[in-house]
Amino acid sequence: MSLLEISNLSLSIRDFEVLKGVSLSVAPGEIVAVTGESGSGKSMTALAVMQLLPEHSRTSGRLTLDGTDLLNTNEPAMCAIRGRSVGMVFQEPMTALNPVRTIGDQVMETILIHKAMPPDQARQRAAEVLDRVGLPADRFPLSRYPHELSGGQRQRVVIAMAIALQPKLLIADEPTTALDVTTQAQILDLLKGLVREMGMGLLMITHDLAVVADMADRIVVMRHGEVVETGATRALLADMKHPYTRMLFAASGHRVDLPAAPAPEPLLRVDKAVRDYRLPRTRLFTAPGHFRAVKGVSFTLNRGERLGLVGESGCGKSTLTRAILGLEPLQGGAITLDGEPVFSGTRPNLAVRRKMQVVFQDPFGSFNPRHRVDRLITEPFHLLDNPPTGTARAEAIAEALTAVGLKPEDAGKYIHQFSGGQRQRIAIARALIIRPELILFDEAVSALDVSVRAQILDLLADLCRAYNLTYLFISHDLSVVRTVTDRVLVMQAGEIVEQGETEAVFSAPQHPYTRSLIDAAPVLPDPAALKKA
Amino acid sequence: MSRNLILGAMLSSLVVLAALVSFVWTPFDYTAMNIPGKLQTPNATHWLGTDHFGRDMFSMIMVGARTSIAVALVAVGIGMGLGVPLGLAAAARKGSWLDELIMRGNDLVFAFPSLVIAILITAVFGAGAINAIIAIGIFNIPVFARITRGAALSLWEREFIMAARVAGKSATRISFEHILPNVLNLLIVQGTIQFSLGILAEAALSYVGLGAQPPTPSWGRMLADSQTMVSFAPHLALIPGCAIIVTVLGLNLMGDGLRDWLDPRLRVARA
């Protein structure tokens, strides 16, 4: 008998159909992963189980937890079920905790709100649970506030809150998407361990197929509010029936063909670069302290080369990116492009800047919403002494848009008329338009769905062939860096700990940190191998 | 467009219209006294009655609207004209001595409520409508500086600003080309609110004699004059009071409506 049984569940919010006849089930002790791209309705399925849907939602179908029909349970009875019979873990650990209350209070609240124990017993139970999720009281007292913990530690607190009363079902909505790979591996291990230990069912929502393959007993693939395929993990991976499932897996492990890099000829030289940030004064009459974000980094990027820069959040890769772009001054060392410093004296060197462009992560935030596409992508013309005007300008716009797979007519549209993937193409067009010698891709595909990501990576490879691009590809995603770069730098705590040919570094990492990164990253199984087994 | 916006715009334009028409026409000369016909309640000849000198209330209210609007409008202009560039500059140089100076200066001005500024100015230079404008205007500067800086700071974090910096544009150019247009909605809404607060402040200053001096009619002054007669001629107090309420209510409704219409996510500090 299943613990959670969803059959033919439909959901509409106002007049928009979000879920169309979804059916799935979770047995006690079973890990079921729901996966799909954005807009597939996977998170709404989770919220429907909690009955925490947005306003104006209408549901139909059946949704039973341990025999209780949740769709026909009134709100007070639902309150008694949430936290006691079902626990939930959310995506954003940084904002999921109340900033003004201690972690002990917040874990205890789950117990006290259900009047499960008297307060002093609840405090003890909270301490036990926090200890179980890896936050022992001697290092993480109950009186800590959320802002004193890292993202991974906060996620542990959220998990502790969810399992404090040993619910029968745990729902985890993208629980590791906001975390670094090494932290992700630890949190996934913790969740697996808890399921085994408490015999809970786990309904896990994630877009990451490698995580799915690694964690789940069963997989549910969703698209546009419908379940397209479901089955036991190994069987499903070995024999994917639905074309969408096959496309999804193919896109996740998508590899591109880069043309061969030309003979080495240095373009960008970073020589013992040091970047300090001033910390806020802690004492009134002492000099403010400094935080060294980049600690004497050196490397060379050759013309025509595709170089990767990987590292976890806070390792200094974004700071290094801004220093290369000449947006911030260095406190030591030098960065030169074609022999010229990117930052001369107190101001950025515009003569050098025009040889560099950048593509950012956020396809929604990197454009001024009030300008049309032609104005957006010609912004780098500002760097030129004689920017093209009239027909020359129109031709440049048309060429750049065509190069990234859009139409010249798109120049007259506003940015909100484009999808995330199209916006990223426009961002690339903006970088290409002045034919820079170097492009920096700063987490440029990290916010995209896998199928869109695969297309953008293909576009990169095409552009490499057409324009002999030289780029620095900055990312936390090892699998992407592996396919689009010739050489890779691994950065940890402001230093480059390893560098070398991409394949060599990935297949035989030398530095222990590189090894831990590669070990922690979940990998997609090879369907062919599964079939044979 | 919401009901709030339409209603607010209607009420506000009614008052503005009255003020404009008063330049060319009022039912009576607002300075003409008529002692025998004093303290009339509203009637067919004097639509809103007459005051203790027999002057026509309707005419005085119309001309009073002029004073109120002029003072509040110029005060908002001073606040925006100085506050917005200061806020943009502070955000563009976040954390620098300039930012620190502007923000500390703001804190200092916040410690002087507009009434206190008016008292100081009047004590030194004597009373008048100009004082009221300066006092309210000075108090508006930090309001606009703060709200502009706050909104601009979050925009500076956005990647499209980073893209403009990569394109080699200077901080000044980015501030005017990218930041200002994106905070304009916020400023319009805040401007409406400060305008209504200016109307209230002008009334209060004239009430205590620090604003417009006779014979310039002003709603606050009319209320001050009515105070000793309120027990037997309540309309002298009710009518200017209602004029103030209608104006302020109209502006506030318009501000709320504009905020929802221009951008539902917009947050405006109402203080």
Add this chain to the structure above:
Amino acid sequence: MLRYSLKRLLSLVISLAVASLVIFFVIEVAPGDPASFMLGINAQPDTVAALRSELGLDQSKVERYLSWVGGMLQGDFGTSYTYRSPVSTMVADRLWVSLPLAIYALALSTLIAFPAGIYAAARRGKAGDMAVMGATQLGVAVPNFWFAMMLVLIFAINLRWFGAGGFPGWDKGVWAGIHALTLPAIALALPQAAILARVMRSALLDILGEDFMRTARAKGLSRRQALWRHGVRNALIPVLTIIGLQFSFLLAGSIIIEQVFYLPGLGRLVFQAISSRDLIVVESVVMLLVFAVITVNFLVDLAYAAVDPRLRSRT
């Protein structure tokens, strides 16, 4: 926490110093010589000179500023030009009316605004919310001195529940004093309460959209429990800012309201001083008002730290 408080205290001292400089120099540019003004046009030059030195007007600007500030620090605000009596006693007498009035009004405004704002947020979009929002929309638009006149008309003149004005003095008993200040306090408090209630409501509505509110609901808290346990304290952060700002409005407002009720407070003192060009009194009262505003903002900063643990550890 201690470090944070010390830092705020230092900025308080700096603000006060700069504010005193500003006030001193504004008064300093005033045309006319107070000594000749006090003695009238027929005074002998040597009597004027004697008075000038008695008032310290013959010293340099720097000396006079320092002695003014030094005097204030010891509670000596100088001598009134017109009354020839110490400003400090005049101000102290009046302060016992104005300060209780401002505090009374602040208390009333908070007591009305908090429940109204929380109630409206909890019933967002329903009839109760609409009623509160409509009332506050009107409350924000009403000038407090006009509202005060209407209160006098209704409750003092027609119903005769309160006196129409004046103040019996605290020596006639605390209750008599509070009774005399009640109408003025209501007149001051209601328009401010309207603003505060709106701020409380919108702060709560913002918080309701936060991730941690959803977490709280996932733990099994009802909508109302989540609002009270997690919403209100977080909403206090923006609300405290407004309360701090409002204190300066209340203080300024009380000066105006005193005119309606003929209360012998700072307002009456300062307007008399303006008409008699008694600049030293104006200077002292303005400095006192500014001191009050700066001090209240300091207290608000401390209250932030009590509410928000992030501030306590950051600095």
